[in-house]
Amino acid sequence: MRSRVPQPGKGARGRARRAIGVVIAALAVACGLAGAGVATAQENPYERGPDPTEDSIEAIRGPFSVAEQNVSSLTPGFGGGTIYYPTDTSEGTFGAVAVAPGYTASESSMSWYGPRIASQGFVVFTIDTNTRYDQPGQRGDQLLAALDYLVEDSPLAVRSRIDPDRLGVMGHSMGGGGALEASADRPSLRASIPLTPWNLDKTWSEVRVPTFIIGAENDSIASVRTHAEPFYESLPATLDKAYLELNAATHFAPNTSNTTIAKYSISWLKRFIDSDTRYEQFLCPAPSGLAIEEYRETCPYTG
Known part of the structure; x- marks a missing residue:
């Protein structure tokens, strides 16, 4: 041994x-x-701007300087309008949103959304419709035509800033009904925000686009009981969706600068067009406050 x-x-x-x-x-x-941690922070290439705060999403202007481009009323497919876009090119491309007015209204009734949302890091196109009497289906088609124009035919300074895979729609009244129509017709959209929407069609189970419906408690034209609420409830239960009812507001609340509409619309667009989860904190859990009569949601969001 x-x-x-x-x-x-x-x-x-x-x-x-x-x-x-x-x-x-x-x-x-x-x-x-x-x-x-670094990888997680860099997983989303579409984050634009600094980390958000309550103050930043309530601000009249965000961190991006904005330029404007007028579009002729002779442009095929819709009635022209105004494009608002960030001047910064250092952070890459931006998502884009088309915004439609309501029945008999013009683009000017929605103009405040342009600089307010664009300054947060989006290209925003507030449009006129072909006629002021166009119905929701027609307005939906025109919203999609406006997005196609942005991506394909807008001036190079605009279209070079747009990511064609990150698009959304907004609209007021029949324009809000048009936003629902556009979402049903083009499921590749990333976000939809109908504002005090009006539409004779009450069921939207076919929609696959994350949808944020904003209604008004005292709306006597498109009452929440017969429009916004049934629209929301008819959307698939599995869809990323939310419903905000503005306290003591009327049908025309979306036509003037409104911090409540702006802060949650910006958060919705950021969360779903940019997949920016930094903004989910403002949507989940359900927000509350004096300006909000009711809020419904399907948190946590998965899109």
């Missing part, structure tokens, strides 16, 4: 190597976790 002769210092060196190995492993884990 051969005896094992201890070698001086071997046990100490072994313990030292094991200790160093533990330290190296710990450092590797720590670096890995830090790297994972």
Whole structure:
């Protein structure tokens, strides 16, 4: 039987190597976790602007400077309008949103959305309709035509800033009904915001676009009981959706600058057009306050 002769210092060196190995492993884990944090922060290439706060989404203007481009009423497919777009090109392309007015109204009734939303990092197109008497289906078609114009035919300074895969629609009254129509017709849209919407069609189970419906408690033209609420409830239960009812507001609340409409619309567009989960904090859990009569949602969102 051969005896094992201890070698001086071997046990100490072994313990030292094991200790160093533990330290190296710990450092590797720590670096890995830090790297994972960096990777997580960089997973979404569509984040635009600084981390949001309540103040930033309530502000009249966001962090981006905005330029304007007028579009002729002779443009095929819709009645012309105004494009608002960020002047910054350092952060890449932006999502785009087309906005339609209500029955008998003009683009000017929705003009406040242009600079307010664009300054948060979107291209926004407030449009006129072909006639002031166009119905929701026609307004839906015109919203889609406006998005196609932005992506394909708008001036280079505009279309070079747009990501054609990140598009959304908004609209007031029959324009809001048009936003529902556009969502049903083009499921590739990333977000839809009908504002005090009006439509004779009350069921929208075919919609697959994340939809945020804003109604008004004292709306006597498109009452929430016969329009906004049944629209919301008819959307699929599995859809990312929300319903906000403005306290003591009328049908025309969306036609003037409104911080409640702006802050939650911006949050919705950021969350779904930009997949920016930094904004989910403003939508989930359901917000409340003096300006909100009721809020419904399907949190947590998955889109």
